[in-house]
Amino acid sequence: MKINSIVNRYLFNEMIPPFVINMVFFTFLFLMAKILFITNMVVNHNIGLSRVIMMLFLFIPYFLVFVIPMSVMMAVLLTFLRFSSDNELTALKTGGISLYGLLPPVLLFCLIGCALTLTMSVYGMPWGKASIKRLTMEVATSNIELGLKERTFNDGFKDIMLYVNEVDMKKGELKDVFVEDKHSENIVSTVVAPRGILFFEKEKLLFRLRLFDGRINQVSMKNRSVNSIGFETYDINLDLNSAFSDIKGKGGAKDEKEMSFPELRDYLKKAENKNSKYYKALVELHQKISIPFACFVLGILAVSLGAQLKSARRSFGLGLGLIFFLFYYLLLSIGYVFKNSEWYPPFIGMWVPNLVIGGIGLFLLLRTANERPVFSVLAGYFRRR
Known part of the structure; x- marks a missing residue:
């Protein structure tokens, strides 16, 4: 395995632009999912533009926990798809640089993505969730009279x-x-x-x-x-059930998403009963580590897909990448669904997606490094269309 520092810097720099573009694009898509909530706050509580912008900003840390791993994957995939289609990978192999020799900049890029995601997961998301709750209640306490419409039947209360x-x-x-x-x-x-x-x-x-x-x-x-x-x-x-059902906690207590990593550990140590909240907290604890680690497994998978699909259209490669990410998210969602089940422990539920996707990525990486294509049939089909 030959390592070339110039090639590594070039490869690393090539991944930055698509990463930034994907970050902006996917963050915008996630923010659109909160439009109904924001619209409800504007219509029913007459909040100003500054508070709307503040609320959107506070939602971002939660979104970034998922957006960063997705953007890392798409950035690596787009870079290697371009390298493959332009025959740059073939030129590098001719120069004695194997696919393994291109992994250091990819792993460094994934490490940076993992660190950013870990920061958002451990610090950003609890801060954002607690701040949204606090801001929402401030809006409600200051604007409750404004939210009541005169000579109108107001049904926003349970x-x-x-x-x-x-x-x-x-x-x-x-x-x-x-x-x-x-x-x-x-x-x-x-x-x-x-x-x-x-x-x-x-x-x-x-x-x-x-x-x-x-x-x-x-x-x-x-x-x-x-x-x-x-x-x-x-x-x-x-x-105010219709306006704050997803924000307000019981009795003002913190829910698991508002707890920092030390708070989650303390709560789990002191918990006397393994009830629903206990398992939710345990899921949240493992999720704070498992999702950042997904940057590595998704990045390795993206290298394999990009190198394998050199004869396919870029749209096919991007589509296949999104399918794998949705598959990862589906496995993660299964862990959420069974978070209260003793037969499906939270540790397994949160780490199985990484193990499955990581296993697929390593398998494809070995096949690609040994010049044994996996997607040749599908790639040929999309090339003819």
């Missing part, structure tokens, strides 16, 4: 329909309030009050509507009876 005739922003009061409450089974309560106020209980992460000098009418669907009660003050809990 089991509550709220109608407000007028919102006094200066005093923070609601005037001429009508509430339909379906919290109790088989009982529908309608509450009417001339005024009320909204305030937020930070400890319980819920809003409380306090009404004054009103009347409650309760209709029992089971007994077919009606009760009417007057009150001076009456409190109703408002749960």
Whole structure:
């Protein structure tokens, strides 16, 4: 195996542009998946452009955990596809540089990708998740009155329909309030009050509507009876389930995605019962290491695919690369599905994708280094079309 430093630098530099382009492209695609959430926040809570941009920025660390390994794979694949189609690989082999001799810059590139992904996984993702939760609740507490539309039935609360005739922003009061409450089974309560106020209980992460000098009418669907009660003050809990169901945790406690690596280890050590949260935390712990390591296995696979498909169109190579990445993600998703099953431990669920894809990559690398094509039939088919 002959190693040439000039060739290594050239190969390494060639992988940077497609990596940056793929990073931007895939990050944009992932951000599009959050458009519905952002739209809901803008429409229902009237948040400003600066907070929208901040929310999108805070989502990025979570996306990068998946985007960086994908971009590493596509960058290596595109580089070797071009080398193959331009016969540069053949020229290098003629000059005495084998496929193994081209691995050092690829492995260095994968190592950098792994370090970036590990940083995002261990530090960026918990910070981003916690910051989104904090910003979302700040938006809700500061703009809850703005989010309530006057003379409109507001149904953004769990089991509550709220109608407000007028919102006094200066005093923070609601005037001429009508509430339909379906919290109790088989009982529908309608509450009417001339005024009320909204305030937020930070400890319980819920809003409380306090009404004054009103009347409650309760209709029992089971007994077919009606009760009417007057009150001076009456409190109703408002749960913003539709807006914050994926952000809010129970009782304000951190979920596993908000925990740092040390916090996850401490929680697992101190956990008394192996319940659902325990297995979720264990999955998250292994995921923080296994996904960054995927940069290596996907990179090795990309080298093999790019070198094997020298006679195929670039579109076929890219399509095959995406299929392998989707296969990796499918294996990872299976680990998530069975994260609470004792017969499919989280360690296996999070590391099997790397072992499977890594095994395929090494097999193809050996075949390619020994000039034994695997995709010749498919490549010939796509070349003729």
